[in-house]
Amino acid sequence: MTPSSLLAESAPTTAVPVPPVWGIVLTLLLVAVTAYVALRQRLGLARDLGIAVVRAAAQLVAVGFALRFLFEHTGLPGSLGWVAAMVVLAGRTAGGRAKPLPGAVRVATAAVGVAAALTVGLLVGAGVIEATPRVVVPIGGMVVSAAMTGATLTLARVRDEVTASRATVEARLALGLPSAAAFAPHLRLALRSAIAPSIDQTKVVGLITLPGAMTGLIIAGVSPVVAIRYQIIVMYMFLGAGTIAALVAGRLAGRALFDDAHRLLWLDPAR
Amino acid sequence: MAAVFALDDVWTIRRSGDDHVHPLVGVTATIAPARVTALVGPSGSGKTTVLRLLNRLEEAHEGVVSFHGRPVTSYDVLELRRRVGLLGQVPTPFAGTVHDNLRAGRPDLAADEAVVLLARAGLGVEFLPRPADQLSGGEAQRMCLARSLAVGPEVLLLDEPTSALDPFAVSVVERTVRALADDGLTVVIVTHDLRQARRVADDIVVVHSGRALESGPVAQVLDDAADPVAREFLRGAS
Numbered sequence: 001m002t003p004s005s006l007l008a009e010s011a012p013t014t015a016v017p018v019p020p021v022w023g024i025v026l027t028l029l030l031v032a033v034t035a036y037v038a039l040r041q042r043l044g045l046a047r048d049l050g051i052a053v054v055r056a057a058a059q060l061v062a063v064g065f066a067l068r069f070l071f072e073h074t075g076l077p078g079s080l081g082w083v084a085a086m087v088v089l090a091g092r093t094a095g096g097r098a099k100p101l102p103g104a105v106r107v108a109t110a111a112v113g114v115a116a117a118l119t120v121g122l123l124v125g126a127g128v129i130e131a132t133p134r135v136v137v138p139i140g141g142m143v144v145s146a147a148m149t150g151a152t153l154t155l156a157r158v159r160d161e162v163t164a165s166r167a168t169v170e171a172r173l174a175l176g177l178p179s180a181a182a183f184a185p186h187l188r189l190a191l192r193s194a195i196a197p198s199i200d201q202t203k204v205v206g207l208i209t210l211p212g213a214m215t216g217l218i219i220a221g222v223s224p225v226v227a228i229r230y231q232i233i234v235m236y237m238f239l240g241a242g243t244i245a246a247l248v249a250g251r252l253a254g255r256a257l258f259d260d261a262h263r264l265l266w267l268d269p270a271r
Numbered sequence: 272m273a274a275v276f277a278l279d280d281v282w283t284i285r286r287s288g289d290d291h292v293h294p295l296v297g298v299t300a301t302i303a304p305a306r307v308t309a310l311v312g313p314s315g316s317g318k319t320t321v322l323r324l325l326n327r328l329e330e331a332h333e334g335v336v337s338f339h340g341r342p343v344t345s346y347d348v349l350e351l352r353r354r355v356g357l358l359g360q361v362p363t364p365f366a367g368t369v370h371d372n373l374r375a376g377r378p379d380l381a382a383d384e385a386v387v388l389l390a391r392a393g394l395g396v397e398f399l400p401r402p403a404d405q406l407s408g409g410e411a412q413r414m415c416l417a418r419s420l421a422v423g424p425e426v427l428l429l430d431e432p433t434s435a436l437d438p439f440a441v442s443v444v445e446r447t448v449r450a451l452a453d454d455g456l457t458v459v460i461v462t463h464d465l466r467q468a469r470r471v472a473d474d475i476v477v478v479h480s481g482r483a484l485e486s487g488p489v490a491q492v493l494d495d496a497a498d499p500v501a502r503e504f505l506r507g508a509s
Contacts, residue, residue, distance in 0.1 A: 167363050170359065171415070174328065174419070175376030175418070
């Protein structure tokens with residue numbers, strides 16, 4: 001099945017107005033104009049732009065097919081497996097950005113996993129969202145994304161803190177303080193700057209941007225007054241998942257930085 | 272007199288990328304009680320590594336570091352560090368006031384005790400309520416010295432404590448170090464300044480290329496070193 005036939009096939013099955021295939025071509029023309037300008041201005045972005053356009057389309061088509069397969073054939077276990085795969089991918093991505101922090105990928109994967117399990121588990125357990133693939137997969141994706149951002153920012157800040165403040169941490173260790181206490185002020189700084197952007201984003205939601213879930217519901221014909229209910233859940237979910245991931249990542253990274261003798265490990269830049 | 276510390280053929284290892292480097296390659300030395308021992312040697316010779324082994328901020332890969340005749344690894348590490356204080360090369364004021372800093376390792380420290388500690392480090396009572404991050408480099412280093420003393424250590428390790436200080440602060444720190452040793456504290460000081468070693472130290476250990484080449488009373492080592500490499504270094508550095 002070709003991408004265009006997939007889109008053409010999907011449209012009649014829903015009451016939501018779906019853009020025609022030529023709409024995609026039209027938006028692609030917009031990108032082509034941008035690429036032309038980038039080329040003329042010698043911004044050095046035309047190649048990246050082209051790759052991004054092709055890659056995004058290919059990824060979305062593949063994901064579209066995969067999700068349809070999940071929704072129709074694998075049920076809830078398959079959907080949870082999909083979310084678990086997202087957790088692993090998110091952990092690798094967040095951990096990769098925090099090198100050379102020891103055990104960064106393991107720490108990030110655990111943080112994203114705990115945040116996703118708690119958030120999705122709570123929402124499903126309390127009956128806020130349905131335990132069906134069509135709901136669990138997109139909600140799970142949003143939660144994993146928020147958790148990944150929280151873990152990424154935290155681990156990067158932890159690494160920067162420990163690099164910049166090694167002498168101060170060791171001064172506390174030298175006073176006989178345990179590693180957790182010696183690193184606590186630095187962990188607090190890292191967590192504060194990792195969580196602050198999510199709080200700011202939550203403060204201005206609706207004022208600066210109309211968030212995705214709300215936009216989708218409004219396009220689908222739902223009253224904005226009703227759509228905000230879903231959006232509030234999504235925003236709180238984002239804030240909760242990001243904060244949980246940040247706290248777990250910070251705690252685990254704080255432990256991974258020290259050995260059993262409360263010694264601060266040397267970060268090996270070659271790792 | 273029994274040594275406070277004894278290092279017996281100590282090797283250390285540090286991973287650097289896929290390679291391993293050996294800051295120390297078989298150091299054997301002793302530190303006598305209630306004396307000032309200076310560790311001297313060229314940059315990168317392993318002086319700081321020796322110092323950090325004594326309160327287990329570094330670990331020996333081979334060999335044994337003993338404290339009062341027992342391996343340092345047999346002590347509870349937090350207890351060991353409270354008995355063996357360390358003052359780094361760069362002042363490290365913590366957030367908060369000078370008083371907050373002095374209480375970092377001893378939360379129950381009373382104000383009058385804090386004043387005595389400050390005086391010992393050459394700082395007046397007026398410093399107690401001051402924000403620590405507004406002190407000058409010399410004041411901050413002296414506050415850090417008082418902070419280390421607040422825990423009540425029996426050994427004080429000093430890693431080039433005056434390298435970033437003005438001459439007045441240097442003389443205050445040196446006087447304090449001498450007074451501490453005279454009061455019975457064991458002091459180990461890393462320095463590359465042989466004149467400072469002569470001024471404050473009783474004993475000296477020459478560390479070169481990861482080995483302790485020569486050790487003994489200051490005058491004897493500085494004036495009449497037996498090891499040719501140590502003699503060469505001391506002649507060049509003085």
